[in-house]
Amino acid sequence: MSSIEVNGKQFEVDEEGYLANLNEWEPAVGEAMAAAEDQTLTDEHWDIINFLREYYEEYQIAPAVRVLTKAVGKRLGKEKGNSKYLYELFPYGPGKQACKYAGLPKPTGCV
Amino acid sequence: MAVKKFMYVNRKAPYGTIYALESLEVVLIGAAFDQDVSLAFIGDGVYELTKGQKTEAIGQKNFSPTYSALGDYDVNKIYVEKESLEERGLTLDDLQHLVWEDEDEDWAEKDSIRLVSRSELADVMAEQDICLSF
Numbered sequence: 070m071s072s073i074e075v076n077g078k079q080f081e082v083d084e085e086g087y088l089a090n091l092n093e094w095e096p097a098v099g100e101a102m103a104a105a106e107d108q109t110l111t112d113e114h115w116d117i118i119n120f121l122r123e124y125y126e127e128y129q130i131a132p133a134v135r136v137l138t139k140a141v142g143k144r145l146g147k148e149k150g151n152s153k154y155l156y157e158l159f160p161y162g163p164g165k166q167a168c169k170y171a172g173l174p175k176p177t178g179c180v
Numbered sequence: 181m182a183v184k185k186f187m188y189v190n191r192k193a194p195y196g197t198i199y200a201l202e203s204l205e206v207v208l209i210g211a212a213f214d215q216d217v218s219l220a221f222i223g224d225g226v227y228e229l230t231k232g233q234k235t236e237a238i239g240q241k242n243f244s245p246t247y248s249a250l251g252d253y254d255v256n257k258i259y260v261e262k263e264s265l266e267e268r269g270l271t272l273d274d275l276q277h278l279v280w281e282d283e284d285e286d287w288a289e290k291d292s293i294r295l296v297s298r299s300e301l302a303d304v305m306a307e308q309d310i311c312l313s314f
Contacts, residue, residue, distance in 0.1 A: 128249040129241065133212060136252045143287070 075101045087169050091125070094172030102170050106161070110170070114158055116145055121171040131176040134164045184309040185216045190225035191314065194244065195235065200228045201243055203314035208246075211253035218257035218308075219250075220301060225314075226264045229275040229293075244276065251280030256292045263298045 072079045073086075075097050081089035086102065088094055099118060103110050110118075120141065124132050132140065134152065142150015149155075155163035164176040188207050192199040211217060221229055228244070235242040250258070258278055265271060278292040296304065305311055 127245060129243055129245045130208070130249060132249070132252065133208070135212065136249075140252065 073098075073101060073105075085169075085175065087175055088172040091172045091174070094122075098172060099170035106166075108166075114167070114170075117141065117155065117158060117163065117167050118171045120144065121167055121173060125171075125173050131164065131168045131173045133176060134162070137163060183214070183216050185218070185307060186210065187218045187220055187305060187308040187311045189220045189222065189305075189311055189313045190228055191223045192228075193224040194228045194230075194233065195238060195240055199314040200225070203312075204243065204246060206312070206314075207250070207255060208253060211255055217255050218259060218304070219255065220259045220261070220305070222261040222264050222301070224268075226260060226268060226270060226275070229258075229260065229278070230270070231274060231276050247276060247278060250278065251292055254280070256280035256290070257294065258292045259294050259296050259301055259304060261298055261301050262295055265295075 071084070072081045074080075075095075080093055080098055083089060088098065100110060103114075108114075117137075121131060121137070124130075124137075124140070134155070138150055138152055138155060140150075141155070152163070155167075159166040168174070168176055188203055190200060190203050194200045207217065207219065229247060230244075233242050233244040250256070260272070260275065265274075272293065272295060275293065279289045280292050281287040282290055
């Protein structure tokens, strides 16, 4: 297993760069993962990342994109509850990329 | 693609074998295909839905909170066999309260669990195109 270094601390990640232990997560880890993919995280990104962490906390899974889209629309407003908005924020796929920054495992059924 | 009726039949206790978790994962993945999905819980499978599961001592992840997410995946027909509950000294109150939100009725919360007798469940099974047993 490989690891990444953030602020002098080591964090284990799997072969696709997902955090091995989600309890170790801190916002700086998300920032560092994003920076490594040339992404800057704005408040809009954090809305989604924080939502994913809360969803995982409650249900023990990362939601499918369809479920994420619906839930974001309900919670953050209809104009944000569509895949265009989410893909603009996370061009590599909202499920894959946002879950990674959130320290969650890859969504179930995500290829 | 024509819509088919899929029923996932859950028959095993939640831990000790991989069946319960595998079934749940297949349901969540399969939900992306917009089919008519229902779940049945019979025999020891009714234990999968019980409240207050604690798994620290067996070193396994407690995946029971995930059943509450099924409504988000538009899986809202969850049949629980009455006789199976009774044979185990359980009632609906021992199970999680699973709900879904009806988008067409301003997100009104509705119950997902349908308590059915063995013979009623047999009728529902007979209507399915595909039954997958776990």
